[in-house]
């Protein structure tokens with residue numbers, strides 16, 4: 001196969017002319033023949049004025065270019081879609097697959113021997129890894145890194161666990177308009193991703209565990225000089241991979257590496273979104289994530305990272321305690337240390353040089369975990385025939401076995417309109433139910449699973465209730481919240497059959513979620529459901545593609561035709 005600039009020539013029916021034309025045009029940028037004859041390392045640019053999490057991307061790119069050139073290769077930067085969590089309508093998840101398609105096709109379409117993808121804000125790393133796996137070119141992933149922490153009235157603050165906690169206090173009348181505005185200016189004090197164990201941090205840690213990024217790259221704070229030195233080193237590694245033509249993602253992603261990623265996901269108190277993304281990534285390889293096996297791992301793997309929302313610290317504390325290498329060292333035989341990384345080293349080599357930090361308490365030893373079991377449990381039952389997920393590490397222990405009366409909201413809009421109605425028939429023992437918030441129903445499976453506690457209950461001191469839905473939840477959120485109920489209600493899942501006043505039983509120890517209504521009654525309700533029709537929003541464009549091909553949460557919410565095997 002041709003290398004460098006000769007790769008993937010534009011089709012004019014004359015290869016010689018195609019190369020001649022390509023060189024003629026690129027020389028307009030001032031490149032010499034010497035530069036153009038080098039191996040090429042493509043570098044994605046996801047800088048955007050709409051994406052503060054990626055605010056350091058220009059500096060990272062400069063550092064990567066330096067590393068590539070110091071190694072004798074040629075860096076070429078190209079733009080792709082950038083998605084910022086709070087600037088994506090209707091949701092960032094709706095756009096993840098579009099970014100994955102854009103990134104994959106740009107990697108394929110343009111000549112490069114290796115690629116560096118730089119991302120971080122929630123859905124960007126998953127999209128970029130899905131793309132890299134499908135393109136299967138040697139790839140180095142660089143997370144942009146977490147923000148540094150904020151401070152307010154002597155308290156350490158972080159986006160966005162504390163956004164939710166303090167907003168909850170504001171709703172309960174515990175803090176006033178002036179204070180909530182002050183807090184607003186202190187929650188995100190630098191560029192970078194949310195500095196708690198949200199989806200961005202989760203995916204960065206998983207990426208490191210998969211061997212796709214350099215050791216410590218998940219945790220170095222975004223503004224730190226070390227972040228840019230790591231980017232320079234990543235550029236060097238990418239240049240070496242361009243020459244060696246490997247390792248490719250298909251060589252690094254094995255059953256062992258996917259198992260390692262799941263162990264790390266459980267041990268960090270990771271985001272439930274991480275499970276969906278890892279499933280989507282695996283489905284682009286010949287391997288699979290099995291929900292039962294993931295749940296079994298959760299019974300074996302303790303939560304060792306003391307980070308919000310499951311614990312107390314923030315990403316910079318995790319970093320200064322030794323980062324993912326130290327975590328993997330503590331996990332010991334739960335990690336397969338023979339798994340390979342982009343540098344050609346194994347995780348055994350990585351763990352061998354993990355820093356020992358005396359007195360640190362962000363990474364716990366196995367005999368003193370934050371939680372004895374892993375972050376997440378997978379539930380089944382007549383409400384979730386294909387599964388549901390609960391982040392038990394961030395739930396109220398007393399609600400993990402609970403039976404309560406259903407209070408049903410038909411959609412996110414309905415919930416928004418009625419949840420604070422003083423006349424809403426709801427009490428603290430009820431189970432709040434949200435439907436039509438799944439991959440297809442909302443669309444884009446919004447992070448609406450963290451239903452707010454109805455104001456009248458919040459003001460009475462209620463901090464948590466059992467909440468269930470086919471939606472997702474931000475990794476930064478907390479509470480006794482059952483998510484990703486599959487199949488979703490919009491495609492006829494049993495969540496569509498729940499009525500106000502039905503009893504729902506959650507039993508996390510038994511891994512069950514059930515609607516206590518007899519089967520004959522449920523059949524009657526199913527027969528009365530209106531037939532599905534195409535919603536207006538899905539009649540054209542990307543929305544149409546999304547509506548027609550989006551898979552359910554247990555399959556990673558990828559498009560059906562983007563999986564490795566293509567459309568069935």
Ligand code: FES
Nearest residue numbers: 053121193194200
């Ligand atoms: Fe970008 Fe949280 S908003 S990572």
